[in-house]
Protein backbone atom coordinates (compact mmCIF):
# COMPACT_ATOMS: atom_id res chain seq x y z
CA UNK A 60 0.00 0.00 0.00
CA UNK A 61 1.16 3.50 -0.89
CA UNK A 62 2.07 5.97 1.79
CA UNK A 63 -0.13 9.08 1.84
CA UNK A 64 1.54 12.42 1.20
CA UNK A 65 -0.03 14.80 3.70
CA UNK A 66 -0.17 18.07 1.77
CA UNK A 67 -2.18 19.71 4.49
CA UNK A 68 0.56 19.09 7.06
CA UNK A 69 3.39 20.17 4.73
CA UNK A 70 1.45 23.31 3.80
CA UNK A 71 1.03 24.16 7.48
CA UNK A 72 4.79 23.79 7.90
CA UNK A 73 5.49 26.06 4.92
CA UNK A 74 3.14 28.69 6.36
CA UNK A 75 4.88 28.41 9.74
CA UNK A 76 8.26 28.98 8.03
CA UNK A 77 6.84 32.05 6.30
CA UNK A 78 5.33 33.35 9.53
CA UNK A 79 8.71 33.14 11.28
CA UNK A 80 10.27 35.18 8.46
CA UNK A 81 7.44 37.71 8.54
CA UNK A 82 7.92 38.21 12.29
CA UNK A 83 11.62 38.82 11.69
CA UNK A 84 10.99 41.22 8.78
CA UNK A 85 8.64 43.24 10.96
CA UNK A 86 11.14 43.62 13.77
CA UNK A 87 14.30 44.05 11.73
CA UNK A 88 13.05 45.98 8.70
CA UNK A 89 9.60 47.31 9.68
CA UNK A 90 8.19 45.55 6.65
CA UNK A 91 4.80 43.83 6.46
CA UNK A 92 4.25 41.82 3.25
CA UNK A 93 1.02 42.69 1.46
CA UNK A 94 -1.11 40.50 -0.82
CA UNK A 95 -3.88 41.94 -3.00
CA UNK A 96 -6.39 39.50 -4.46
CA UNK A 97 -8.64 40.56 -7.31
CA UNK A 98 -11.88 38.65 -7.75
CA UNK A 99 -14.44 39.26 -10.49
CA UNK A 100 -18.02 38.02 -10.48
CA UNK A 101 -19.84 35.54 -8.28
CA UNK A 102 -18.29 32.14 -9.06
CA UNK A 103 -18.80 30.28 -5.74
CA UNK A 104 -15.59 28.21 -6.14
CA UNK A 105 -13.53 31.38 -6.70
CA UNK A 106 -15.09 32.91 -3.63
CA UNK A 107 -14.10 29.90 -1.49
CA UNK A 108 -10.54 29.84 -2.86
CA UNK A 109 -10.06 33.56 -2.36
CA UNK A 110 -11.31 33.30 1.22
CA UNK A 111 -8.76 30.52 1.81
CA UNK A 112 -5.96 32.65 0.39
CA UNK A 113 -6.91 35.68 2.46
CA UNK A 114 -7.13 33.57 5.60
CA UNK A 115 -3.68 32.08 4.98
CA UNK A 116 -2.24 35.54 4.30
CA UNK A 117 -3.62 36.96 7.53
CA UNK A 118 -2.53 33.94 9.54
CA UNK A 119 1.12 34.48 8.61
CA UNK A 120 0.88 38.20 9.42
CA UNK A 121 0.52 39.72 5.95
CA UNK A 122 -1.66 42.65 5.09
CA UNK A 123 -4.25 41.39 2.64
CA UNK A 124 -6.90 43.03 0.54
CA UNK A 125 -9.66 41.57 -1.57
CA UNK A 126 -10.79 43.72 -4.49
CA UNK A 127 -14.10 42.37 -5.68
CA UNK A 128 -15.65 43.61 -8.92
CA UNK A 129 -18.98 42.83 -10.50
CA UNK A 130 -18.94 40.41 -13.45
CA UNK A 131 -19.86 43.35 -15.71
CA UNK A 132 -16.61 45.21 -14.93
CA UNK A 133 -14.87 46.35 -18.13
CA UNK A 134 -11.39 45.23 -19.10
CA UNK A 135 -10.20 48.84 -18.83
CA UNK A 136 -11.58 49.19 -15.31
CA UNK A 137 -9.81 46.00 -14.31
CA UNK A 138 -6.59 47.19 -15.93
CA UNK A 139 -6.86 50.45 -14.01
CA UNK A 140 -7.19 48.46 -10.75
CA UNK A 141 -4.12 46.37 -11.59
CA UNK A 142 -2.16 49.52 -12.41
CA UNK A 143 -3.14 51.04 -9.09
CA UNK A 144 -1.97 47.91 -7.23
CA UNK A 145 1.26 47.93 -9.26
CA UNK A 146 1.96 51.43 -7.94
CA UNK A 147 0.94 50.75 -4.32
CA UNK A 148 4.10 50.25 -2.23
CA UNK A 149 2.18 48.32 0.45
CA UNK A 150 1.25 45.65 -2.11
CA UNK A 151 4.02 43.13 -2.78
CA UNK A 152 1.95 40.37 -4.33
CA UNK A 153 -0.97 40.62 -6.73
CA UNK A 154 -3.23 37.72 -7.64
CA UNK A 155 -6.03 37.97 -10.17
CA UNK A 156 -8.29 35.02 -9.50
CA UNK A 157 -9.04 32.96 -12.61
CA UNK A 158 -11.23 32.30 -14.50
CA UNK A 159 -12.25 35.81 -15.55
CA UNK A 160 -15.52 36.54 -17.38
CA UNK A 161 -15.43 35.89 -21.13
CA UNK A 162 -15.48 39.53 -22.18
CA UNK A 163 -12.13 40.05 -20.43
CA UNK A 164 -8.89 38.86 -22.01
CA UNK A 165 -7.09 37.16 -19.10
CA UNK A 166 -3.74 37.34 -20.95
CA UNK A 167 -3.99 41.13 -21.10
CA UNK A 168 -4.75 41.37 -17.37
CA UNK A 169 -2.02 38.91 -16.36
CA UNK A 170 0.52 40.75 -18.51
CA UNK A 171 -0.43 44.04 -16.84
CA UNK A 172 0.67 42.83 -13.39
CA UNK A 173 4.22 43.97 -12.67
CA UNK A 174 6.34 40.82 -12.92
CA UNK A 175 7.92 41.64 -9.54
CA UNK A 176 4.44 41.53 -7.94
CA UNK A 177 3.14 38.51 -9.86
CA UNK A 178 2.40 36.18 -6.92
CA UNK A 179 1.05 33.45 -9.23
CA UNK A 180 4.09 33.37 -11.51
CA UNK A 181 1.76 33.62 -14.52
CA UNK A 182 3.28 36.73 -16.15
CA UNK A 183 5.01 35.98 -19.49
CA UNK A 184 8.25 37.41 -18.08
CA UNK A 185 8.22 34.89 -15.24
CA UNK A 186 7.11 32.06 -17.54
CA UNK A 187 10.00 32.94 -19.87
CA UNK A 188 12.51 33.14 -17.05
CA UNK A 189 11.45 29.69 -15.87
CA UNK A 190 11.88 28.34 -19.40
CA UNK A 191 15.38 29.83 -19.55
CA UNK A 192 16.31 28.49 -16.11
CA UNK A 193 16.70 31.95 -14.61
CA UNK A 194 15.44 33.25 -11.28
CA UNK A 195 11.70 33.78 -11.51
CA UNK A 196 8.50 33.69 -9.52
CA UNK A 197 7.28 30.21 -10.28
CA UNK A 198 3.66 29.03 -10.46
CA UNK A 199 2.36 27.95 -7.06
CA UNK A 200 0.93 24.52 -7.85
CA UNK A 201 4.03 22.98 -9.49
CA UNK A 202 6.17 24.67 -6.86
CA UNK A 203 4.06 22.94 -4.23
CA UNK A 204 4.48 19.61 -5.99
CA UNK A 205 8.28 20.03 -6.00
CA UNK A 206 8.14 20.67 -2.25
CA UNK A 207 6.05 17.53 -1.70
CA UNK A 208 8.60 15.46 -3.66
CA UNK A 209 11.35 16.90 -1.49
CA UNK A 210 9.40 16.08 1.68
CA UNK A 211 9.19 12.37 0.81
CA UNK A 212 12.85 12.26 -0.23
CA UNK A 213 12.02 11.74 -3.90
CA UNK A 214 15.00 12.91 -5.98
CA UNK A 215 13.88 13.58 -9.59
CA UNK A 216 17.38 13.32 -11.09
CA UNK A 217 17.57 10.38 -13.49
CA UNK A 218 13.92 9.38 -12.96
CA UNK A 219 11.24 9.18 -15.62
CA UNK A 220 8.67 11.87 -14.87
CA UNK A 221 5.38 11.90 -16.73
CA UNK A 222 3.19 15.00 -16.59
CA UNK A 223 -0.36 14.51 -17.79
CA UNK A 224 -1.80 17.88 -18.84
CA UNK A 225 -0.12 20.79 -20.60
CA UNK A 226 -1.77 23.88 -19.13
CA UNK A 227 0.22 27.07 -18.74
CA UNK A 228 -0.47 27.13 -15.02
CA UNK A 229 0.37 23.54 -14.07
CA UNK A 230 1.48 21.06 -16.75
CA UNK A 231 4.02 23.13 -18.67
CA UNK A 232 5.75 24.75 -15.67
CA UNK A 233 5.67 21.37 -13.85
CA UNK A 234 7.52 19.75 -16.74
CA UNK A 235 10.11 22.55 -16.77
CA UNK A 236 10.73 22.30 -13.02
CA UNK A 237 11.20 18.53 -13.21
CA UNK A 238 13.51 18.97 -16.19
CA UNK A 239 15.51 21.55 -14.24
CA UNK A 240 15.99 18.86 -11.59
CA UNK A 241 17.29 16.43 -14.23
CA UNK A 242 14.28 14.17 -14.58
CA UNK A 243 13.55 12.66 -18.00
CA UNK A 244 10.24 14.36 -18.66
CA UNK A 245 7.31 13.35 -20.87
CA UNK A 246 4.30 15.64 -21.26
CA UNK A 247 1.02 13.93 -22.16
CA UNK A 248 -2.19 15.39 -23.55
CA UNK A 249 -5.42 14.33 -25.23
CA UNK A 250 -3.61 12.77 -28.20
CA UNK A 251 -1.16 10.73 -26.10
CA UNK A 252 -1.28 6.98 -25.58
CA UNK A 253 -1.96 7.51 -21.91
CA UNK A 254 -1.83 3.95 -20.52
CA UNK A 255 1.56 3.25 -22.08
CA UNK A 256 3.12 6.61 -21.13
CA UNK A 257 1.78 6.47 -17.57
CA UNK A 258 3.04 2.92 -17.08
CA UNK A 259 6.65 4.15 -17.54
CA UNK A 260 6.43 6.92 -14.92
CA UNK A 261 8.56 6.81 -11.78
CA UNK A 262 7.04 10.18 -10.94
CA UNK A 263 3.53 10.81 -12.23
CA UNK A 264 1.85 14.24 -12.03
CA UNK A 265 -1.71 14.45 -13.30
CA UNK A 266 -3.32 17.84 -13.90
CA UNK A 267 -6.16 17.50 -16.37
CA UNK A 268 -9.45 18.03 -14.56
CA UNK A 269 -11.12 14.78 -15.61
CA UNK A 270 -12.40 12.67 -12.76
CA UNK A 271 -10.43 9.40 -12.34
CA UNK A 272 -8.94 9.64 -15.84
CA UNK A 273 -5.81 7.72 -14.82
CA UNK A 274 -6.54 4.12 -13.91
CA UNK A 275 -4.80 2.42 -11.03
CA UNK A 276 -3.81 -0.50 -13.25
CA UNK A 277 -1.64 1.83 -15.41
CA UNK A 278 0.58 2.87 -12.50
CA UNK A 279 4.12 1.47 -12.39
CA UNK A 280 4.65 -0.40 -9.10
CA UNK A 281 6.55 1.87 -6.72
CA UNK A 282 5.73 5.09 -8.60
CA UNK A 283 5.20 8.42 -6.83
CA UNK A 284 1.74 9.69 -7.82
CA UNK A 285 0.80 13.37 -7.53
CA UNK A 286 -2.84 14.13 -8.27
CA UNK A 287 -3.50 17.80 -9.04
CA UNK A 288 -7.09 17.16 -10.17
CA UNK A 289 -9.99 18.64 -8.25
CA UNK A 290 -13.31 17.44 -9.54
CA UNK A 291 -16.50 17.90 -7.61
CA UNK A 292 -18.80 14.88 -7.81
CA UNK A 293 -22.36 15.82 -8.67
CA UNK A 294 -23.79 12.93 -6.60
CA UNK A 295 -22.46 13.96 -3.20
CA UNK A 296 -20.52 17.20 -3.85
CA UNK A 297 -17.28 15.51 -2.71
CA UNK A 298 -13.90 16.23 -4.32
CA UNK A 299 -12.14 13.56 -6.36
CA UNK A 300 -8.89 13.70 -8.27
CA UNK A 301 -7.80 12.80 -11.78
CA UNK A 302 -6.43 9.45 -10.56
CA UNK A 303 -8.36 6.35 -9.50
CA UNK A 304 -7.20 6.71 -5.93
CA UNK A 305 -7.91 3.33 -4.29
CA UNK A 306 -6.54 1.24 -7.17
CA UNK A 307 -3.52 3.52 -7.65
CA UNK A 308 -2.74 3.27 -3.91
CA UNK A 309 -2.21 -0.47 -4.30
CA UNK A 310 0.67 0.10 -6.76
CA UNK A 311 2.21 3.48 -5.90
CA UNK A 312 4.88 3.95 -3.22
CA UNK A 313 3.54 7.43 -2.37
CA UNK A 314 0.32 9.16 -3.41
CA UNK A 315 -1.38 12.49 -2.72
CA UNK A 316 -5.01 12.46 -1.59
CA UNK A 317 -7.69 14.80 -2.94
CA UNK A 318 -8.52 16.85 -0.96
CA UNK A 319 -5.56 17.36 1.40
CA UNK A 320 -2.78 16.89 -1.14
CA UNK A 321 -1.72 19.48 -3.68
CA UNK A 322 -4.52 22.03 -3.04
CA UNK A 323 -3.26 23.31 0.33
CA UNK A 324 0.29 23.48 -1.10
CA UNK A 325 -0.86 25.85 -3.85
CA UNK A 326 -1.98 28.35 -1.23
CA UNK A 327 1.14 27.88 0.89
CA UNK A 328 3.35 28.60 -2.13
CA UNK A 329 1.33 31.69 -2.99
CA UNK A 330 2.14 32.90 0.50
CA UNK A 331 5.83 32.04 -0.01
CA UNK A 332 5.94 33.85 -3.35
CA UNK A 333 4.45 36.96 -1.74
CA UNK A 334 6.99 36.89 1.09
CA UNK A 335 9.78 36.64 -1.45
CA UNK A 336 8.36 39.55 -3.44
CA UNK A 337 8.28 41.63 -0.25
CA UNK A 338 11.91 40.75 0.54
CA UNK A 339 12.93 41.64 -3.03
CA UNK A 340 11.20 45.02 -2.67
CA UNK A 341 13.88 45.94 -0.10
CA UNK A 342 16.57 45.56 -2.76
CA UNK A 343 15.07 47.06 -5.95
CA UNK A 344 17.86 45.86 -8.21
CA UNK A 345 17.57 42.22 -7.20
CA UNK A 346 15.02 41.20 -9.83
Ligand SMILES: Nc1nc(=O)c2c([nH]1)NC[C@@H]1CN(c3ccc(C(=O)N[C@@H](CCC(=O)O)C(=O)O)cc3)C=[N+]21
Pocket residue numbers: 107108111154155156157158179199289298317318319320321322323324325326
Ligand atom coordinates in the same frame (compact mmCIF):
# COMPACT_ATOMS: atom_id res chain seq x y z
N1 LIG B 1 -4.93 33.39 -10.21
C1 LIG B 1 -5.24 32.19 -9.72
N2 LIG B 1 -4.34 31.53 -8.93
C2 LIG B 1 -4.65 30.31 -8.42
O1 LIG B 1 -3.81 29.71 -7.70
C3 LIG B 1 -5.93 29.74 -8.69
C4 LIG B 1 -6.81 30.47 -9.50
N3 LIG B 1 -6.44 31.67 -9.99
N4 LIG B 1 -8.03 29.98 -9.78
C5 LIG B 1 -8.50 28.73 -9.24
C6 LIG B 1 -7.38 27.78 -8.91
C7 LIG B 1 -7.73 26.69 -7.93
N5 LIG B 1 -6.86 26.88 -6.79
C8 LIG B 1 -6.92 26.14 -5.62
C9 LIG B 1 -6.18 26.40 -4.51
C10 LIG B 1 -6.30 25.68 -3.34
C11 LIG B 1 -7.19 24.63 -3.26
C12 LIG B 1 -7.35 23.87 -2.00
O2 LIG B 1 -6.87 24.24 -0.96
N6 LIG B 1 -8.07 22.72 -2.02
C13 LIG B 1 -8.34 21.91 -0.86
C14 LIG B 1 -9.81 21.58 -0.71
C15 LIG B 1 -10.76 22.70 -0.93
C16 LIG B 1 -12.21 22.25 -0.85
O3 LIG B 1 -12.51 21.37 -0.04
O4 LIG B 1 -13.02 22.78 -1.61
C17 LIG B 1 -7.64 20.57 -0.98
O5 LIG B 1 -7.33 20.16 -2.09
O6 LIG B 1 -7.44 19.96 0.05
C18 LIG B 1 -7.93 24.34 -4.37
C19 LIG B 1 -7.79 25.07 -5.53
C20 LIG B 1 -6.09 27.96 -7.00
N7 LIG B 1 -6.32 28.51 -8.20
